[in-house]
Amino acid sequence: MSEKGHIRPYGGPAAGWGALKSVTKSWLGSENAFKNLKAMLKTNQSNGFDCPGCAWGESSESALVRFCENGAKAVNWESTGRSVDQAFFARYSVSELARQTDYWLEYQGRLAQPMKYDRATDHYVPVSWDDAFTLIADHLHRLESPDQAEFYTSGRASNEAAFLYQLFVRAYGTNNFPDCSNMCHEASGVSMKETLGVGKGTVVFHDLELADAIFVIGQNPGTNHPRMLEPLREAVKRGAQVVCINPLKERGLERFQHPQHPLEMLSNGSEPTSSAYFRPALGGDMAMFRGMAKFLLKWEREAEVTGAPAVFDHAFINKHTSGLQPYLAEVDATPWEHIEAQSGLTLADIELAARIYCRAERVIMCWAMGLTQHRHSVPTIQEVINLQLLRGNVGKPGAGLSPVRGHSNVQGDRTMGIDEQPPAWLLDAIEQRFRFRVPRAHGHNAVRAIQAMEEGRARVFVGLGGNFAQATPDTRRTHDALRQCALTVNIATKLNRSHLVTGHDSLILPCLGRTEIDMQVEGVQGITVEDTFSMVHLSFGQLPPHSAELRSEPAIIAGIAKATLGNHPVDWDWLLEDYNRIRDLIADTIPGFQDFNLRLQKPGGFYLGNTAAQRLWKTASGKAQFTATTLPRQLVNERVTERGDQPDLILQTMRSHDQYNTTLYGLDDRYRGVFGLRDVVFVNEQDIRRLGFAPGDKVDLVSLWEDGKERRVSGFQLVAYDIPEGQAAAYYPETNPLVPLESYGDRTFTPTSKFVAIKVEKALPGNRIATVAAG
């Protein structure tokens, strides 16, 4: 692969011509171009389907056709004509498939029929749906305790599927719900619930049109939320500030051309998307926000003396908040030198950020994985919240907090009860409605699930979508843990590595995708999703199913449930005939969903509401809570430094432009100038020389952790890049073998994917990992 690859800096703006060219290329490369075009035009339309890409929402008034390059790739990828069927599995053994790259695996097409692993021949062989369900039920019945099973969910599952799944799993008897959220926005939920009483963003799309300043923190929307670029550009046009906080100069944040404004494309012009760009140290954001707060406090005190207008919003603080004094004491106690050293920014930079912040009456803070995948992510996000509370920037139009979600329905899945630490009111509601004893003990998150499988305490793994084996940290250990299982089951659309890391028994259960027509007894069914702005809407597939043997996710869950529990606690078959019946149960149990079916009739769906946005605080104190946390003494985990190890660099693991999480659409990362390659590591040229290498050299990356186990990935090409010194960046999932399972966020258990202490070594030949091996 690397022979063909090359590095060439990208000259054009984000989106615009480059984006359209790339989409057209993927259309032409598809056997189903026409069909896909039709599907694409219906994406995010009121009677079309919800884009299976990201969770970004839309303004409900706009009549514009909404799609973006990467949404188009997601649609195209799902509606491929290629098939992974019985003939395919007869041709390749599981061991042979395991030697292929992740890219090759998914590229083979859509899974077409249920398959069961045959250990004797090392091949997957066809199995009937009924036999598959019976096998699962047998395994589940055989466990000594329901807590020996793990039920994973990826964030593409619909509300209906997620609700049925949690109902089945709780009726079976466990709260073991590891989910992709554990590796994603967990910290956003934890930090916001505690301080604001809600675990979700407080802004809606319209707020972006009113804000004076929008901070985009640790997020790369040009690649991961391309539809967000338009409101950002509009904001800059009307004179608002877009402030980016990101160690990398992400193309989409620097300049942006909208693919649907032809005039601008002809002139090849581009509007600047950001008006200020700050590049902190990895994990340095908390220090930066603490520094901003310290400037605000300084100016507030000066204003008290001079009689200038107050910097803080005292009316808001007095009426709505609690904990100001301890917080300000903490701000006072934080030394400027500590702030400067830890943030990686100069005090002049931090002062500028604070000035922009103070000049704006209405500020929105957006963030994604750059804030959530750290050890101290919760206090970091709480520092962002502190700052917003100081100026009353929560619960007023044009202001608020916006964790920008990843998977298209990851937020909805949590709302439906995919939660390993379910709140008591949810369990009470389920118990009352369905009349069974709901398990009360908290279940396993993703890290705990891996540990349980590793130690033999969990024996069955079921994955509702996703790619657990690759999305999780410490790849070798995780793979070994999955192999310990008596049974692994994957409900999926495409072949991926999780299907090849099998338990003793293993099933692949192929399901309909978001783009496909879902026909049940009572007719064509729609499903619902919730976007990042808490808007719930219907989605109808448009394309005929890839194969007649596919079943919908709700149908597969109902099949497993019926085989395991019979008609307890509901008549699963009857429910499945018409998804309105599932939605009626949701209406009965989940707050905010009263008259669910009725309210869905409104085009564009409905808003679930957000108490913090209304300045109602469902916190312990009944107020919005300031949090006083001391800045971490050091960012590198003591479990590394206490061994005397000093890292060469701190590595963040991120997405290229041509991937959707573990799904690789291609091997290019256009905006970062990488073509045909994925085993690259971006490093500052000074660091490359300091470490005794030259750009282009092949190196091994070895991570540091107290257990002394070797975690290594091999043969990565050093790319000299505009990145702050001391940092490195490389793609996930290839670098997941480096993330120690026990290196996770305090209170979140989110792997520290954006902060891995590494050594850089001369490449050892013949030591490449399977995920990057050439296909």
Ligand SMILES: Nc1nc2c(c(=O)[nH]1)N[C@H]1C(S)=C(S)[C@@H](COP(=O)(O)OP(=O)(O)OC[C@H]3O[C@@H](n4cnc5c(=O)[nH]c(N)nc54)[C@H](O)[C@@H]3O)O[C@H]1N2
């Ligand atoms: N096309 C496409 N769309 C997607 C996805 C995809 O893979 N492909 N994935 C979806 C999912 S599940 C998610 S969660 C989102 C992810 O969306 P993002 O969070 O944008 O994804 P990442 O690639 O992880 O990018 C993290 C960004 O944070 C920056 N960063 C890293 N560490 C730090 C730090 O310590 N501080 C600061 N300030 N910045 C930092 C990185 O330089 C990078 O720009 O996107 C969703 N949408």
Ligand SMILES: Nc1nc2c(c(=O)[nH]1)N[C@H]1C(S)=C(S)[C@@H](COP(=O)(O)OP(=O)(O)OC[C@H]3O[C@@H](n4cnc5c(=O)[nH]c(N)nc54)[C@H](O)[C@@H]3O)O[C@H]1N2
């Ligand atoms: N090092 C590192 N690790 C990370 C991250 C990181 O930034 N760095 N990011 C983390 C984040 S934010 C997330 S969200 C997780 C993602 O973790 P997952 O959600 O587990 O992974 P995906 O790659 O999104 O899953 C892709 C697979 O989902 C299946 N699929 C696609 N569509 C459907 C569908 O409609 N139904 C069903 N049943 N299956 C479908 C396909 O078979 C496909 O192979 O990874 C996490 N891991």
Ligand SMILES: [Mo]
């Ligand atoms: Mo995510």
